Amino acid sequence: MSKRSNSPYWQINKTVKYRRKKVVIRESTGCENYELALQYCQKREQEELERLIHGLRYPFTVEDAAAKLMSIDGRNNQSDVYHCDMLVAALGHVPLAEMHNDHPDLAAFRQARLKTCKNNTVNRSLEVLRHMLNLAAYEWKDNGMSWIQHPPRIKLLPRRPGRFGDVTKGESGGYPLTHQQQREMFRRLPMHAYLVAWFITMTGCREHEVLPERDAKGELIGGLRWQYEVKLPNGWSVFDLPMSKNGRPRRIFLNSVAREIVETVRGDHPEFVFVFRGRTDKGGIAKPFTKLNNTAWKRARQEVGLEHCRGENMHLRVHDLRHTFATRLREAGVSREDRKDLLGHVNHDITTHYSAAETMTMVGMVERLVESAEKPALYLVHNTHSTQSENRDVTGAASA
Numbered sequence: 001m002s003k004r005s006n007s008p009y010w011q012i013n014k015t016v017k018y019r020r021k022k023v024v025i026r027e028s029t030g031c032e033n034y035e036l037a038l039q040y041c042q043k044r045e046q047e048e049l050e051r052l053i054h055g056l057r058y059p060f061t062v063e064d065a066a067a068k069l070m071s072i073d074g075r076n077n078q079s080d081v082y083h084c085d086m087l088v089a090a091l092g093h094v095p096l097a098e099m100h101n102d103h104p105d106l107a108a109f110r111q112a113r114l115k116t117c118k119n120n121t122v123n124r125s126l127e128v129l130r131h132m133l134n135l136a137a138y139e140w141k142d143n144g145m146s147w148i149q150h151p152p153r154i155k156l157l158p159r160r161p162g163r164f165g166d167v168t169k170g171e172s173g174g175y176p177l178t179h180q181q182q183r184e185m186f187r188r189l190p191m192h193a194y195l196v197a198w199f200i201t202m203t204g205c206r207e208h209e210v211l212p213e214r215d216a217k218g219e220l221i222g223g224l225r226w227q228y229e230v231k232l233p234n235g236w237s238v239f240d241l242p243m244s245k246n247g248r249p250r251r252i253f254l255n256s257v258a259r260e261i262v263e264t265v266r267g268d269h270p271e272f273v274f275v276f277r278g279r280t281d282k283g284g285i286a287k288p289f290t291k292l293n294n295t296a297w298k299r300a301r302q303e304v305g306l307e308h309c310r311g312e313n314m315h316l317r318v319h320d321l322r323h324t325f326a327t328r329l330r331e332a333g334v335s336r337e338d339r340k341d342l343l344g345h346v347n348h349d350i351t352t353h354y355s356a357a358e359t360m361t362m363v364g365m366v367e368r369l370v371e372s373a374e375k376p377a378l379y380l381v382h383n384t385h386s387t388q389s390e391n392r393d394v395t396g397a398a399s400a
Helices: 034-054 062-070 078-091 104-114 119-138 179-186 191-203 256-265 295-304 319-331 336-343 356-371
Strands: 010-018 021-028 229-231 237-241 250-252 275-280 286-288 374-380 392-399
Touching (some): 021 034, 062 119, 104 119, 179 191, 179 295, 191 256, 191 275, 191 319, 191 356, 256 356, 319 336, 319 356
Antiparallel strands (some): 010 021, 229 237, 237 250, 374 392
16 A cells, blocks of 8 residues: 555555456545555455455446546547536446436436526436446446446436527437528538538538537547548548547548548648638647537528527527438438448447448448539539638539
C-alpha cells in the first residue's frame, strides 16, 4: 500500500491471481491509520480471491460504468459528460446487477429531474444509462465474463416537444423532403451549410459523423476527417469512420454527388473535411464547421414553410435529411438489409469489412439516388442572405 501526495488515505494497488485469472485492486482504503487500512486491504483480497475461485462477477456500479463509458474514444463530448455526471450523482453507488426500472433510486432520480427538466432531457439521461447497461451485458468483460448477465429494461418517459419545439426522437417520426422542398431549402443556406446538407442527404450520415463537436475540455472530437478517407482502385474514395453512434466502425459510401462535394472542399483544411467559408483561426487556417442546425438553417426552414411540418411545434430537423436518404433508397428499390448497412444501423448479418467488389456494389446503390433525381448539374447558388457573392459549380452532379 502507499499514500498519494494529495490524499491522507492509504491506497491499494495489488494483483490477486487464481490459476490463469487475475484481478487488479486499485482503490482507496478510506483509512488514515495503517493497521485499519491493512485490514481493509486483506478483506478486499479475500473477496476478490473468492470471486475468482467461484466465478462470481464483480459488483460493478453505475459510477464504474460511467467511467468506462467516458474512457471510450468519442464518448466524452459535453452531452455525454453532463448526463453521466447526473447519473453518477444520483445512482453512482447502485450495482449494475441490481438496477431495474422500478429501483427506488432511479424513481427518485426521475422525479427530481422532472422538477427542472423536460421529459426529453430526462430521457437522454435514461438513454445513456440504458447504453451503459447494454455495453455491460454484451461488450465489457472482466476475467472473461460480462459485467452483468442481462441488461434490465429501462423505460423512457413519454415524448413531448422540447423547449424550442423540436422532438429529436419518438412519436413524431421523420420528415423526408421532396425534391422541390430540398431545392428551396438548400438554396437559402450559406455555402458551407449548403455543402454539408447535400452531403448528408446523399450519404445518410448523422450530423455528428460529418461535423465535429466539442468535448468537456473544448477540444474538437468526431466529425469527418481526411485521415478516414480510403481510396478505391478506380480512384474513387470512401470514408471509414472508426466509430459511429452504435459504437461500431462505419463505412460511408459516396455517390457522384458526394464525391464532387468532397473534391470541392479538398484542401480547405488539413484535418477536417467541412469548414466555415471566410472564417479563419489565428493561424490563418479555416475554422471547422461544427453545427448545421444554426441560425441560417432555422431562417431557411421558416422561409420555405417547413416549421411545424411534423406537427405543432415540430420543425424540420437536420436528422430529417437522413430520413430523406433512407426514403429515397427505398423508393429506388434498395433492400431493407442494404438500407440498414448504408445507414450504419446495427446489423449482425452484415460485416463491417468490405472487399473492393462489395464496396462498388454499395456505391452503385447510393448512385441510384443520383439516377432518380433531375438531371441538371448541381449548382452552389448564391445565397441572398450571405455577404459573400461566390458562385461555385460542382460539375457532373445531379440536382434534386
